[in-house]
Amino acid sequence: MTAFAVALVAAGGIGGAIQAALMGRFGERVGTLEAFAFATLLTALIGAAVLLIGRGGLGGYAEAARQPVWLWSAAAMSALIVLGITYAAPRIGTTATIGIVVAGNLVMAAVIGRFGLFGLEKIPFHWERLVGIALLAVGAALSLKR
Numbered sequence: 001m002t003a004f005a006v007a008l009v010a011a012g013g014i015g016g017a018i019q020a021a022l023m024g025r026f027g028e029r030v031g032t033l034e035a036f037a038f039a040t041l042l043t044a045l046i047g048a049a050v051l052l053i054g055r056g057g058l059g060g061y062a063e064a065a066r067q068p069v070w071l072w073s074a075a076a077m078s079a080l081i082v083l084g085i086t087y088a089a090p091r092i093g094t095t096a097t098i099g100i101v102v103a104g105n106l107v108m109a110a111v112i113g114r115f116g117l118f119g120l121e122k123i124p125f126h127w128e129r130l131v132g133i134a135l136l137a138v139g140a141a142l143s144l145k146r
Contacts, residue, residue, distance in 0.1 A: 016085075020097045023082065024089025036083045092144060099140035106136055 026035040051060050081101065088097040110133055116122035 017098050020085040020089045021094045023086040027086040032087045096143040099143040103136045103140035
């Protein structure tokens with residue numbers, strides 16, 4: 001199961017870079033907000049199809065709706081990522097866009113882990129983690145150079 005999890009997130013990383021490039025082009029052609037809205041609609045349809053096929057029904061929506069509203073903010077975070085990459089990729093490039101997204105991901109993940117936010121396990125900072133975050137931040141900044 002761990003190997004599958006690693007493979008799935010690695011595929012997500014590859015998909016994220018492709019998504020940034022494609023959404024940037026899409027946004028240039030139809031407008032950032034239009035591309036964002038259309039892609040979000042298609043994502044919802046794909047999600048419904050996956051739920052229907054994987055679970056045999058759409059009852060999972062009702063279960064999700066019964067969860068605390070603060071958990072729903074994950075959808076807003078997804079929207080923020082898609083809107084951000086759609087706007088940024090054609091302006092600063094796909095490499096810089098993804099570099100900054102990954103650096104931001106890592107910094108926030110370290111904060112979440114350090115303080116055990118959202119009920120997750122606390123994972124202390126060690127110097128190696130701090131150096132890795134700093135190097136990634138430097139790399140993201142350097143990727144802005146064209």
